[in-house]
Every structure is written in structure tokens, then in C-alpha cells.
Amino acid sequence: MPTTKKKYNLPKGYSLLEATLKTKEFLKNPVTFIAKSMAHFGSTEYTAILGYNSKVILTKNPNFISYVLKDNNRNYEKSDFVSGRARDFLGNGLVFNNGADWLKQRRLIQPAFHRQKLKGLYGIVIQTIKEFLKTAPTGEVDVFPLVNELSFNVLINSLFDLSFSPEIKAELSQLLIDIQAFLVKDVNHPFGRLLYPFTGTERTIVKKSARLRAILLDIINDRKASTKEYCDVLDMLLNSRYEDTGEPMSEDRLIDELLVLVFAGHETTGTSLSWQLYLLANNPDVKSKLMASFEDMTIENCLNNEYFKATINEGMRLYPAAWVTERIALADDEFGDYSYPKGTLVVPFFYGLHRDENLWENATAFQPERFLKDGTLIRSKQFFPFGAGPRMCIGNHFALAEMHFFLYAFLKEFKLEATDQVPEMTPLLTLRPDKILLRISRLERRII
Ligand code: HEM
Numbered sequence: 001m002p003t004t005k006k007k008y009n010l011p012k013g014y015s016l017l018e019a020t021l022k023t024k025e026f027l028k029n030p031v032t033f034i035a036k037s038m039a040h041f042g043s044t045e046y047t048a049i050l051g052y053n054s055k056v057i058l059t060k061n062p063n064f065i066s067y068v069l070k071d072n073n074r075n076y077e078k079s080d081f082v083s084g085r086a087r088d089f090l091g092n093g094l095v096f097n098n099g100a101d102w103l104k105q106r107r108l109i110q111p112a113f114h115r116q117k118l119k120g121l122y123g124i125v126i127q128t129i130k131e132f133l134k135t136a137p138t139g140e141v142d143v144f145p146l147v148n149e150l151s152f153n154v155l156i157n158s159l160f161d162l163s164f165s166p167e168i169k170a171e172l173s174q175l176l177i178d179i180q181a182f183l184v185k186d187v188n189h190p191f192g193r194l195l196y197p198f199t200g201t202e203r204t205i206v207k208k209s210a211r212l213r214a215i216l217l218d219i220i221n222d223r224k225a226s227t228k229e230y231c232d233v234l235d236m237l238l239n240s241r242y243e244d245t246g247e248p249m250s251e252d253r254l255i256d257e258l259l260v261l262v263f264a265g266h267e268t269t270g271t272s273l274s275w276q277l278y279l280l281a282n283n284p285d286v287k288s289k290l291m292a293s294f295e296d297m298t299i300e301n302c303l304n305n306e307y308f309k310a311t312i313n314e315g316m317r318l319y320p321a322a323w324v325t326e327r328i329a330l331a332d333d334e335f336g337d338y339s340y341p342k343g344t345l346v347v348p349f350f351y352g353l354h355r356d357e358n359l360w361e362n363a364t365a366f367q368p369e370r371f372l373k374d375g376t377l378i379r380s381k382q383f384f385p386f387g388a389g390p391r392m393c394i395g396n397h398f399a400l401a402e403m404h405f406f407l408y409a410f411l412k413e414f415k416l417e418a419t420d421q422v423p424e425m426t427p428l429l430t431l432r433p434d435k436i437l438l439r440i441s442r443l444e445r446r447i448i
Contacts (some may be wrong), residue, residue: 008332008339011057013037013047027188031323031427034058035352044356045338056345057338060352062359062382064335068327068346070389076327079345085186089179089209091252093260094394106394107243109257112236115397120231121158125402126299128154129409138442140419142435143277147406148270149173154402155265159258160219161232168215175212176262179205184428216255233261265395268321269402271430275319276312276407278436281418283366286311291411302408303401310371312403316385318366323351323431325387350384351431415441 014022014037026033037046037058044061059065068076083096090096094105111117132150152173156164182205186193196202223234237257241248249257280287293307302308329344357363359382360370371377386393393399410416421437 008341009337010047010055010340010344011043011045011059011338012041013057014049016049016051019048019050029425029427031351031425031431034324034349035355038349038352053341053343054345055340055343056347057340058347058349060349060356062353062384064346065348065350065353065384066381066388067335068348069325069384069387069391072333073389073391075330075333076346077330079326079328081328081345082187082326086183089183089205090259090263091213091256093256093258093263095260095264103390104242105253105257106390108240108249109237110394111240112233113394113398117236118397118401121233121398122300122401122405124157124161124232125154126405126409128157129402129406133409133413136414136440138414138440140437141440143438143440144270144274144433144436147273147277148267150406151270151273151402152262152266155262155269157232158398159233159261160223161230161235162219162222172212172215172262175208175215176266178208179212180263180267180429212259213255216258217251220251220254234258261395264393265399267430267432269399271321271432272316272319272399273403273406274433274436275321275431276315276403277410277416277438278418278423278433279315279318279366280311280407280411281416281438286366286368287411287416294408294412297408299405299408303404305404306372306375306377307368308404308408309377309400310368312400312407313371313377313383313385314366314368317354317360317383318364319431320350320354320385321430322385322387322393323427324349348384353382353384356382413443415439415443 022033038044038060040046045057045059045064048056048058050056077098078096083098087096092101094102094109097105129150132153136146153169156169156172182201193202219234220238223230223238237249237254239248280290290308290311293305294302297305324347326345326347329340329342329346331342333340333342333344353359355363371380386396386399417439419437419439421435423433423436426432426434
């Protein structure tokens with residue numbers, strides 16, 4: 001009997017040939033390319049055919065994004081396209097995991113990141129920030145490497161409340177940087193893999209990954225042998241037990257999860273903070289209003305300042321560190337008039353959504369007030385800085401607290417001014433700037 005091929009109604013987009021010809025332009029600047037393509041097809045979505053049975057729908061439609069991440073999340077998982085390779089070098093931690101195993105791990109780890117539990121870590125976060133600011137450079141400074149290093153220190157100190165040797169800390173950071181750089185190149189240029197046997201690139205990364213795991217294993221073993229009391233994430237994870245078996249995580253799994261936390265929490269926060277400083281330096285009115293709102297506030301209670309929360313939201317709206325994500329459809333699906341087959345990759349384009357002129361008035365302006373009603377923060381269904389649904393960022397409260405503490409401490413201690421430099425976005429896994437040059441000077445009177 002002849003079989004009839006099922007017809008799907010995908011958004012308009014690029015054929016295989018067009019997508020192939022445009023690869024170079026896409027890789028040069030994916031954010032600009034995707035935004036331009038959406039404008040070109042006159043829609044909030046477009047499709048790119050990447051091969052036989054390989055289709056990608058990119059979307060900035062908030063309802064479509066909610067549908068995929070939240071309402072029908074059971075039909076979607078992280079694709080092997082990105083996560084598969086990451087798993088080879090960083091293990092199967094939360095960000096890369098899927099299905100029942102992901103759920104089991106998420107349930108085990110989630111309590112460590114509960115807002116109430118995190119309060120126990122705030123002392124470490126604040127202390128790390130204050131120490132860091134003591135030696136922060138002044139003059140015309142590229143703030144991206146600076147705050148990126150700070151966010152690494154905050155994370156490492158909160159995960160492992162240890163006095164690390166600076167050498168080990170630097171090694172850990174460098175190993176992660178090298179593995180991440182490799183992954184980005186590997187995923188964007190899969191044909192380059194053919195050369196690995198000759199160049200030895202993959203062998204080097206395998207060795208670096210093994211070294212990374214060995215460092216973490218040493219930390220875990222030292223901790224297990226210690227009789228001291230700790231109040232860090234490692235301690236919480238060592239003490240957590242699976243609901244069904246009452247067993248703790250194996251050492252291997254613990255290493256996977258710790259690695260993923262550093263991977264997911266470091267550059268995202270560093271990038272967000274860099275853009276926040278840039279926006280504040282270039283919007284002195286907002287900065288003055290924010291500083292005025294700090295009157296009578298301490299670093300500990302600045303988390304309750306509504307104007308501060310709105311300012312941070314507004315920064316993450318304009319520069320969402322996680323500018324994009326991806327899910328693969330496990331079965332044929334439909335959204336609105338569209339229908340698409342199992343295996344279609346759906347890519348929520350948060351950056352485009354957050355700057356859509358049809359959804360945000362004066363979309364490119366930095367106006368924290370848009371997140372306030374009668375002085376209180378409002379929720380928005382078109383704002384996804386930490387994703388949505390069951391896979392929403394596990395570290396969102398941690399990241400927000402760190403951003404509040406850092407910006408408060410920084411603005412109280414330093415004068416911040418813009419320069420003529422206009423930063424470029426160099427989006428890799430996060431929406432990194434190439435550099436952000438700002439003029440920084442220490443205030444006469446130390447306030448904190
Ligand atoms: C401003 C900083 C941050 C931003 C913008 C951010 C953003 C995000 C987003 C958008 C997702 C969801 C991705 C998806 O749905 O595919 C996510 C997931 C995740 N984030 Fe964050 N994140 C930040 C900080 C952190 C921190 C500090 C940690 C940990 C300490 C963390 C750990 C994770 C983990 C483990 C996941 C995976 C959750 C899962 O799949 O179950 N993130 N993050």
C-alpha cells in the first residue's frame with residue numbers, strides 16, 4: 001500500500017541550500033543574524049532546514065516559548081546537538097541531563113537553592129564581594145574580566161567554603177575556560193572533528209576534563225575526612241538523600257553536578273553584571289535614582305528594594321545572558337497554525353523577545369519603571385531571563401542576590417562613568433561583551 005507523507009506547516013524560512021550558504025554570516029554574529037532573519041520573514045518565527053530530518057524553528061513569540069518550555073514541556077528535552085558533546089567533557093549534570101534521571105537529580109538538588117537555604121550563603125557572597133572590591137582597579141577599566149572573575153570567586157566560595165590555594169583556583173578557572181572554548185568551536189564547526197585525530201585537540205580536552213574531575217574529587221575527599229562544620233552547597237549536596245532509596249549521590253554524580261553549577265552559574269552572572277554596569281554608567285538618571293533609593297539601606301536588606309529589583313530586571317531584559325536556548329520535540333507537535341515533526345529543534349530567542357517593539361514600549365530604552373506598578377515589582381509573561389517551566393534556572397535566587405549585593409557595594413564605593421567605547425556583543429554560550437570600558441574612581445568616603 002502506498003504511504004502518504006505527512007504534511008507539516010512550518011514557519012516560512014531558509015531552505016537547506018540557503019541555510020548552508022548563510023552559515024558564515026550566522027556564525028559571525030548569531031544574534032544579529034537571527035533578528036534580521038525574523039524581520040526578513042516578517043514574523044516572530046522562522047525555520048531553517050539544516051539537513052534531511054533536521055529542522056530548526058527559531059521563535060521570539062512569548063506564547064510559543066511558554067508552550068515549549070512550560071505548557072507542553074513533557075514533549076521536549078535538551079537536544080544532543082549541544083548537550084551531547086557537553087556531556088562528554090563536563091558530565092551529565094542538570095543542564096545536560098534529560099528525562100526521569102534529570103527529574104530525580106533536580107528534586108535532590110533543588111532544596112539547596114531554596115531562597116531560605118540560600119540565606120546561609122549570603123555571608124560568604126558578601127564577604128567575597130567586599131574582599132574583591134578592596135583591590136579593584138580604578139581608571140579606565142574593562143569591567144567584563146573583572147566582574148567575571150568576581151562571579152567565579154563568589155560561586156567557588158559558595159560551593160566550597162574552603163581556603164583554596166590561588167593556584168588551584170586559577171587552574172580550575174582555566175580548565176573550564178578551555179573546555180567551554182572547545183565546546184563552542186566543536187558545536188559550531190562539527191566538520192572540524194574530522195581533524196581531531198591528527199591535531200590531538202580532543203585528546204587534550206579529555207585530559208583537561210579528567211584533571212578538572214580529579215581536583216573536585218580531592219575537594220570532596222578532603223571534605224568527607226573533615227570534622228569541621230560547613231555551610232556551603234557541597235555540604236548540602238553531601239547531606240542530601242534520594243527520596244526512593246535514601247542513598248546519597250555517588251561521587252561521580254556529585255562531580256557532574258558541581259561542574260554544571262560552576263559552568264552554568266559563572267559566566268551568566270559575570271556577563272549580566274557587566275551589562276548592568278554599562279547600562280548604569282550610560283544612564284546617570286537611573287543610577288542617581290537607584291543610589292537615592294539606597295538611603296537607609298544596608299547591603300543585607302537591599303534585596304527588598306523594589307526599584308533595585310526593577311533595575312536589575314531591566315538590565316536582564318536588554319541583555320539576557322542566556323540569550324537563547326533549545327529543545328527538541330519528542331513527538332509531532334502543533335502550535336497555533338504551525339505543525340512540525342518529531343525531532344524538530346525549537347530555539348527560543350530571548351534576546352529578540354525582550355527587545356520586540358510590538359511588546360515593549362521604547363524597547364531599546366533602559367527604563368526600570370516598566371517593571372513597576374505603584375512602586376511594586378510586576379511579573380511579565382514576556383520576560384524570560386531565567387527560562388521557564390520545570391527546567392527554569394535553579395540558581396536564579398542566588399544570581400539575583402549576588403547581583404544586588406555586588407551592585408550595591410560597588411556603587412557605594414566607586415564613582416562610575418561612561419566612556420566613548422561602544423561594546424560589541426560576542427555571543428557564545430552567553431551574551432558576552434567584547435569589552436566594556438568604564439571610568440571608575442574610588443569615592444573619598446567609604447560607605448560600606
Ligand atoms: C544571571 C545569571 C544567570 C542566568 C541569566 C541564568 C539563566 C538560566 C536559564 C535561562 C536557564 C534555563 C535554560 C533552559 O531552559 O534551557 C538556566 C538553567 C540553569 N541554571 Fe542558570 N542562570 C544564571 C545563574 C545561575 C547560577 C548562579 C547557577 C548555579 C549556581 C545556575 C545554574 C543553572 C542550572 C543548574 C540550570 C539547569 C537547570 C535544569 O535544567 O534543571 N544558573 N539558567
